[in-house]
Amino acid sequence: MEVPAQNKQRQVYSLLTDKRVKESLDLLSELVKETHNSDLIDGLYQLEMTYKSLLRYTVEGFTDPERQQVYNHLLADIYTLADRVVDALRLRSGQGWLFDARRYLNNLPEEELDTIVTNYLKESDQYMVSYTVDPSIALPYQLEKSLDRLFEMIAALPEFAKGREKDIRNIFFGDDFFWPWQSVMVSALTINLLNTFREDNLALLFDLCEHPNLQVKLRAFTGLIFILYKYDARLSLYPGIDIRIKKLNDQFSPEMIQTILIQIIRTRETEKLTKKMNEEIIPEVARIQPNLRRKLDLDNLLGEGFSEDKNPDWEDIFSDSPELMDKLEELSRMQMEGADLFMSTFKMLKHFPFFNDIYHWFLPFFYPNPIVQDALKNETGPLNNSDILSSMAESGVLCNSDKYSLIMSIPQMPGMQKEMMGKMFGAEIQAMKEVQKSDELVDPEKKKLYISNQYVQDLYRFFKLHPQKQSFDDPFEWNINFQDKWFLSFLAPGHNLLLKLAEYLFGKDYFKEAGKVYLKEVQKEVPEKQILQKLAYCYQQENDYEKALHYYQQADLYGESEVWNLKKIALCYRYLKNPSKALEYYKLAEQKKPDDLHTQVSIGHCLLELKRYDEALKYYFKVEYLAPDNHKVWRPIAWCSFVEGKLEQAKKYGLKPMDENPTQHDYMNMGHIVWCLGERQEALEWYLKSIRHKNSSLKEFTDAFNEDKEILLKHGVDVSDVPIMLDQLRYYLEEN
Numbered sequence: 001m002e003v004p005a006q007n008k009q010r011q012v013y014s015l016l017t018d019k020r021v022k023e024s025l026d027l028l029s030e031l032v033k034e035t036h037n038s039d040l041i042d043g044l045y046q047l048e049m050t051y052k053s054l055l056r057y058t059v060e061g062f063t064d065p066e067r068q069q070v071y072n073h074l075l076a077d078i079y080t081l082a083d084r085v086v087d088a089l090r091l092r093s094g095q096g097w098l099f100d101a102r103r104y105l106n107n108l109p110e111e112e113l114d115t116i117v118t119n120y121l122k123e124s125d126q127y128m129v130s131y132t133v134d135p136s137i138a139l140p141y142q143l144e145k146s147l148d149r150l151f152e153m154i155a156a157l158p159e160f161a162k163g164r165e166k167d168i169r170n171i172f173f174g175d176d177f178f179w180p181w182q183s184v185m186v187s188a189l190t191i192n193l194l195n196t197f198r199e200d201n202l203a204l205l206f207d208l209c210e211h212p213n214l215q216v217k218l219r220a221f222t223g224l225i226f227i228l229y230k231y232d233a234r235l236s237l238y239p240g241i242d243i244r245i246k247k248l249n250d251q252f253s254p255e256m257i258q259t260i261l262i263q264i265i266r267t268r269e270t271e272k273l274t275k276k277m278n279e280e281i282i283p284e285v286a287r288i289q290p291n292l293r294r295k296l297d298l299d300n301l302l303g304e305g306f307s308e309d310k311n312p313d314w315e316d317i318f319s320d321s322p323e324l325m326d327k328l329e330e331l332s333r334m335q336m337e338g339a340d341l342f343m344s345t346f347k348m349l350k351h352f353p354f355f356n357d358i359y360h361w362f363l364p365f366f367y368p369n370p371i372v373q374d375a376l377k378n379e380t381g382p383l384n385n386s387d388i389l390s391s392m393a394e395s396g397v398l399c400n401s402d403k404y405s406l407i408m409s410i411p412q413m414p415g416m417q418k419e420m421m422g423k424m425f426g427a428e429i430q431a432m433k434e435v436q437k438s439d440e441l442v443d444p445e446k447k448k449l450y451i452s453n454q455y456v457q458d459l460y461r462f463f464k465l466h467p468q469k470q471s472f473d474d475p476f477e478w479n480i481n482f483q484d485k486w487f488l489s490f491l492a493p494g495h496n497l498l499l500k501l502a503e504y505l506f507g508k509d510y511f512k513e514a515g516k517v518y519l520k521e522v523q524k525e526v527p528e529k530q531i532l533q534k535l536a537y538c539y540q541q542e543n544d545y546e547k548a549l550h551y552y553q554q555a556d557l558y559g560e561s562e563v564w565n566l567k568k569i570a571l572c573y574r575y576l577k578n579p580s581k582a583l584e585y586y587k588l589a590e591q592k593k594p595d596d597l598h599t600q601v602s603i604g605h606c607l608l609e610l611k612r613y614d615e616a617l618k619y620y621f622k623v624e625y626l627a628p629d630n631h632k633v634w635r636p637i638a639w640c641s642f643v644e645g646k647l648e649q650a651k652k653y654g655l656k657p658m659d660e661n662p663t664q665h666d667y668m669n670m671g672h673i674v675w676c677l678g679e680r681q682e683a684l685e686w687y688l689k690s691i692r693h694k695n696s697s698l699k700e701f702t703d704a705f706n707e708d709k710e711i712l713l714k715h716g717v718d719v720s721d722v723p724i725m726l727d728q729l730r731y732y733l734e735e736n
Contacts, residue, residue: 005031005034005085005086005089005090006086006090008027008030008031008086009031009082009083009085009086011027012024012027012028012031012078012082013079013082013233013234015027016075016078016079016233016234017233021051021074021075021078022051024078024082025044025047025048025051025078028044028078028081028082028085029044031082031085031086031089032044032081032085034089035085035088035089037088040081040084040085040088043081043084044081047074047077047078047081050074051074054067054070054071054074069239072236072237073237075234075237076234076237076238079197079234079237080197083196083197087158087196091103091106094471095470095471096468096470096471096472097358097468097471097472098155098156098191098195098468098471098472099471101152101155101156101157102156102157105152105153105156105157106157110163113153113157113160113164114163114164116146116149116150116153117150117153117164117167117168117171118167119142119146119149120143120146120147120149120150120171121167121170121171123140123142123143123146124143124146124147124178124181127139127140127143128178131178131370135368135370136368136370136373137370138370138373138374139370139371144357147181147184147357147359148357148358148359150171150185150188151184151185151188151358151359152188152358154185154188154189154192155187155188155189155191155192155358156192156195157192158192158195158196158198158201159198160192161200161201161204168204169204171185172185172186172204172207172208172211172216173207173211179213179215179216179364180215180363180364180366182211182213182216183213183215183216183219183362183363183364184359184362184363184364186205186208186216186219186220186223187219187223187359187361187362187459188359188362189201189204189205189208189223190205190219190223190224190226190227191472193205193223193227194226194227194230194472194473194475195472195473197231197234199238202227202231203244205220205223205224205227206224206244206247206248208220209221209224209248209251209252210251214447214448214451215364215451217251218448218451218452218455219451219455221248221251221252221260221452222260222263222264222452222455222456222459223459224248225260225261225264226264226475228245228485228487229475229478229480229482229485229487230473230475230478232485232486232487233486235486235487236486242490245487245490245491246490248490248491249490249491249492249493253445254492254495254497255445256445256448256449256452257491257492257497258492258495258497258500258501259445259449259452260452260456261482261497261501262501262504263452263453263456264456264480265480265482265501265504265505266339266340266508267340267456267460267476268476268480268510269339269340269508270339270340270343270460273339273340273341273343273344274343274344274347340399340457340460342398342399342402343457343460343461343464345402346398346401346402346405346406346461347461347464347465349402349405349406349408349409350401350405350461350465350466352405352408352409354371354375354404354408355404358466360404361401361458361461361462361466362400362458362459362462363400363404364400365392365393365400365403365404366393367386367389367390367392367393368386369389369393371404372389372407375407375408375410375411376407376410376411378411379410379411379418381415381418381419384410396447396449396450396451396453396454398454399453399454399455399457399458399461400454400455400458401457401458401461401462402457402461459475459476460476463475463476464476481513481516482498482501483498483501483502483513483516483517483520484516498517498520499517499521499531501517502514502517502518502521505517506534506538509541511537511538511541511542512538512542514534514538515535515538515539515542518531518534518535518538519535521535522535522551522554527554529555529558529559532551532552532554532555532558533551533552533555533565533568535551536548536549536550536551536552536554536555536568537568539551540568540571540572545572545575545576546576548568548572549569549572549573549576552565552568552569552572553569556569561588561592563589563592563593563596563599566585566586566588566589566592567585567586567589567598567599567602569585570582570583570584570585570586570589570602570606571602573585574602574605574606574609579605579606579609579610580606580610582602582606583603583606583607583610586599586602586603586606587603590603595626597623597626597627597630600619600622600623600626601619601620601623601633603619604616604619604620604623604636605636607619608636608639608640613640613643613644614640614644616636616640617637617640617641617644620633620636620637620640621637624637631656631657631660634653634654634656634657635653635657635665635666635669637649637653638650638653638654638656638669638673639669641653642654642669642672642673642676642711642715643711645714645715647673647676647677647715648677650673651670651673651674651677654666654669654670654673655670658670663693663695664690664691664693664695664696664700664701665690665704667686667687667689667690667693668686668687668690668701668704668705668708670686671683671684671685671686671687671690672708672711672712674686675712675717675725676712676715676716676717678716680721680725683725684725684728684729684732687701687705687725687729688729688732688733691729691733698729698730698733701729702726705726709722
């Protein structure tokens, strides 16, 4: 939850972005007073004096070739002061792990902080000597404590490296140190930077993007993307940072950069997927489970008569629930794309003591693994199999956090469940490993994609599920849009990264975000026709039909007119209440594709809106002829026939929907038709059905009835009979 100090900090940031420096300093002055910190108060005073001097020299006409550099440095200093002021205010009242840790560490003398680092270096060095001989050796208690304390220091203390830079670099880059622990400390550094900006810490994260270990390197880059995104507005103020960003292209391919950005964007789908699993998939699977058991004869599956032949009934398993089959196929496709399907399954399995140590949320799943060995020390079944565990470590299906959840849950499973799961999981994991190996042979980048995707999901679980998540700045709460970010212009040059991200967003129906990128693209001298169409479609989906129409018409100027584009132009005119122009474009589409059903229906609708009912009927009858199974066309046929006075024809088609979930309008229309045929009592019965329909009421009925009154009078209903019919309906409703 955002506190008032953070809210003002954001205002300061916004003012600085707009170069409204005086206003930002005034707002910062209010915050500084609340800290009662003389160093911060003095710092603000110095910044104000510097800015006043800069203004005076500029106004008096002094030429200074370094003025822009001085100005940028001043802005950077104001950002830094704003960070430190808010840090001080939040530290005073902030709750949760992060603030508790920082308060504790701030109270330690420097020599004790040094001891945290030196103890870790010494104990990890000793352990690695033993681990090299016996990888199953358990972590000593002191080393676990040192790991936890070091993670706490790097994550919570902004100046954790000050005065001990050499030892800190040794922790991250020393050849003798275990890569999983280095990976963990990368996460600590990322948390630190998410909470407060420090240029030195950012430089270290950049350095880690060149780490020789792939796991460490990819975690650093993934974390860096979040950091660059958060602080993008200020990055250009720091000399040389553009060069550091460009150097990332030497470490990561354009495809890798693009994929990690998409993996981050894709996390917004996770909540939707979790909801879909919990509300649609799991209940439906539970419902059909008895049927599955019967159809597959599961109870006798392992009996003596078990045959290895395929069961012909298997392909009919989902006959009772075809929609579930479609959903499962969709989920399977999404899993292949890297979507996070397991959040709903594993979010309840983060209660094990293992997750009490915060660094365990970020620990890569490796094998041999002393933590896994200890968790499974009493297990003798197939789940405690080195081949399975090794394959599990290499598998890209589950993220690291979920793999540990699974391992921790095994000792709590009933024996039969362990046995069955061991056999199933062993076969599945081996099959996945083979597929993964095959993928990696075809595309060597695949392994990197698995690693980065798993790490994004590890981060997601931490920020969404950790018991003290409120004390952390959750990057997954941001509405991540890369299109306006300065830093992205230096990544994957020449590969039009933004356009590829827009294509992904467009494919996932994020039309507003995709449209912003397409809008930039169409401002080029010769925009692509397809981009114009996609931009138009984005505006259409956002209900901005004027702009959608403009860009569809722009697209129509390029090359030969397409039927699809003509129909979209027509549709926009319909939404803009101009059926005459819509009809013009639908007719052009009809010339190119005469028997297109959608075009025929749309022409019918336009003619109906233009009250050219007899012409509309011809098109609706053509639709009925071309698509006899399309029963929806019965309604407009009935209505147009009624308006044209073809009452017997109207009655024939008005009765057709009555066996197929009729609406309140179907009942009312039948009442109109039979009344015009002279059947008043029957009309009354139809009208009562309309009023009593679940989606209707007397008021709604009366309003709709009055709209149709002129047509009733035109076809012979006496004007004096209208109020009598309405009053008769009211009496019937009161009496029944």
